[in-house]
Amino acid sequence: MTKQCVYCSSGEGLTKDHIISKCLIPEDFPKINLNTVSSCSVCNNSFSKDEEYFRSFLVQASTENSTLARDMLYSKIRRSIKRNPYFGKMLLENMEEVLVETSSGLLIPRTKVTILKEHWDRHFHVLDKFIKGLTYNEFNYLIDDPNLEIRHLYIKNKLNDDFINNVSKWVNHINGIHYYGVIEHQGKALWIQVFYDTVVFVSIVHDKLVIKEIEEKFKERA
């Protein structure tokens, strides 16, 4: 365990945090040991609401494909809605079809999805957390260089096979719920995460300037 929070590098009020939120796992799922990292209590407390929104997004996109996602819908999510009817109302009211756009205005080509409106910031907050936690877990270092940025792309289409073949390491992290692949070189990395065998995010950790270039390329293709 680090003596620093893997998310913000603070050394104060450290607790243990599950890298991949427990809330993504159905209750009757076989018991597994989830990896944990050091997190300050401020970061730790900041995630749970956003993780619930992120879970709703993942599950609504995956129910056709994944029995585990359906289990989630009929257990944990149903209970959240029962406990808090406004949560359910909010989910319904916020559905709309949008062109996928990141917080910096990056459009992903040919991706139109039904999604909870305006919640990309919250999803990216959770994805930042996952990438920082996984980075520490895999490579034993913190992403705390101010020149680095993390950018997430939501991939609606099937991933290109060349791209998949380039990834030398795939990890079936939580069976049927989360697996990932990573290409890493000297602190720069490209991650692919798949949730409920359906939802794919590519996350790039790189110098700010390079991230900008990648964004420009995507904009041209959009």
Ligand SMILES: [Zn+2]
């Ligand atoms: Zn922190």
